[in-house]
Amino acid sequence: MAEVRNKYVVKKNHIDGVPNESDFSICEELLSLKLHSHVSNNVVIVKNLYVSIDPYQINRMKPHSSSHIIASTASVVLPGQAIEAGGVGRVVESWHPDFKTGDFVSGLLHWGEYSVVEGGQQLQKLDTTVAIWLLQEANICKAKVFEAVVAFTHLQKFFASHKLLKQVGSSGITAYGGFFQVCKPKKGEKVFVSAASGSVGILVGQYAKLSGCYVVGCAGTKEKVDLLKEKLGFDDAFNYKEEPNLNLALQRYFPEGIDIYFDNVGGEMLEAAVENLKSFGRIAICGVISEYTGTQKRAKLDMVGVIYKRIRIEGFLCVDFVDIYPEFISTTMQHLQTGKLKAIEDISYGVENIPTAFIDLFHGNNIGKKVVKIAQE
Template identity: 65%
Template sequence: METVTNKYVVTTSNIDGAPNESNFAICEQVVSLKVLRQPAGEGSDIVVVVKNMYVSIDPYQINRMKSYSCSQGTVSAAAALLPGQAINASGVGRVVGSTHPEFKEGDLVSGALIWGEYTLVKGISLQWLQKLDTNLSFPLSYFAGGVLGSSGLTAYGGFFKVCKPKKGDKVFVFAASGSVGSLVGQYAKLFGCYVVGCAGTKQKVDLLKDELGFDDAFNYKQETDLNSALKRYFPEGIDIYFDNVGGEMLEAAINNMNVFGRVSLCGVISEYTDDSKRAKPDMVAVVYKRIKIEGFLSVDFMDIYQEYISTTIIYLQTGELKAVEDISDGLDSIPTAFVDLFRGNNVGKKIVRISQD
């Protein structure tokens, strides 16, 4: 096989509100593998062609799809996407062609792939490409931005490095059944904290309490007064709030924080598609309670990567940590998988399986 036809997902226009399936299309290109079966000559581009197996579906991508977002000028992973441009994302695949001396056909790798059937990894993207340890008996999906990928590092670093927990701290996690929140709650429990999570359906609430070990959980959609709800679940106040959503819950959490409380801002999905939901926390409370509020990205935690990965692998091997995944099949399912993040239809880490070989 000297060439392959590569299908990949693109946006058809900028998306400045809630996304829907009509915002996406599938394009095709022909990829030649012939030249990639030999080492690169002097002056040639170094390229690794990966057959994608799993790709990560993440809500932050909506900010790249907008005509403008302040996030687009911060880090390369948040750079603006033009309509018709391939959408890069974390993923796992198998090398099918390479001019790179460290990668050969058949290698399983993780890194910055695209929402497509194949990825030509070159240039700066090569620094993120890494071989997977085939001795680890975990599902490959774990490495596609999941518990052993960006979601895991985000949860671990956002909790331990940003929040600096103490045993016995009272921890509140919003969107606790999601890819990051579900891990934060478990890390917090394993560390010795009291943990309450909230989610938007009974199924998700039951998951938190019955399977993930949260001390308590509630459905925020059934609460008419978020302030009162948090007072009920945290009569002695909140020490740590891990926020994935923003909006009114951030305001209520600030009102219920203890002195020297810590707020870890992982994401504000409620504000990504609706400017009217911007949080307006009581800044007087922030000042007088000396509350620390910090936003972050997973790339901020590379200095603790080895600590995170070794700790998480042990927890997974002992069964103390559970990875919750929501896997869809086929390239064609990517648009709906992405849109479902904003409809609250996912449970755990959203991943699309493109190929199994």
């Protein structure tokens, strides 16, 4: 096989607001599997099986990145370029000594049928038995956890040399690190999670319950609210769309105030949370989906309250949690196995459906971790 047909998603233009179908197109190319340059560049060609769909990707589709931002996950994707995303796939050709045809891999792939990856640094090899089992289960969230266990020895070496964690099980470590490292919860504290039925929020709420906290989540539909309360063990949950005044809503759910706010949305909800935070309250800024699509929605925070209540507001990225990765894996594995922690996925099928899956995130149409299945194997 010297070449394959590869369909992949590109953005047609820079995106400066809520993304639309018209912002994307599906390209088709003949992908050469045998190029001289592949040898010197240690290229690995991967057939994609699953790709991840995450809100943060919108930040790479804007006309420009924020100033002084050095995180690699913030560099701008140009129109016509393949769009990077976390994923799981199988090697079809490799000029890299660590990978061979047939290997299952996870890492930073592309929104497409195939990914051409140079240097191999953004790939981790998966144990074949585990990978096949996982793919049969079609359970990508558990896969993210298991893959990390399997690839752990490899990762340790990788972390040591690069001091960087790429896209491996990012929702899990984001939730774990953001909650435990940034929020520093204590038993009995009151925790509020926004976008609580999203990939990260679902895990944060469950980690908080496992830590003995009182947890309230908000989401945008009755179905999601029911899921949080009935299946995921949240103490309470509400539909923010039915609340004309978020400040009053939070007063109702937290009459004594909030200790920890895990923010996935920003904007008015962040403002209301600051109003309702207790003294020494903490806010982990994980995502601000309401602000990703327009700076006019930026939160106007009550800084007088921030001072008098000694509030700490902190942004973070999962790449900073390398040190607690072993702890994350062992704790999370244990809770998944005993059923104390539940993983929820939202799966679409086929490259053609990637743009819709992505756009849906900004309309709250997903429940749990959004992934697109590209191929069976």
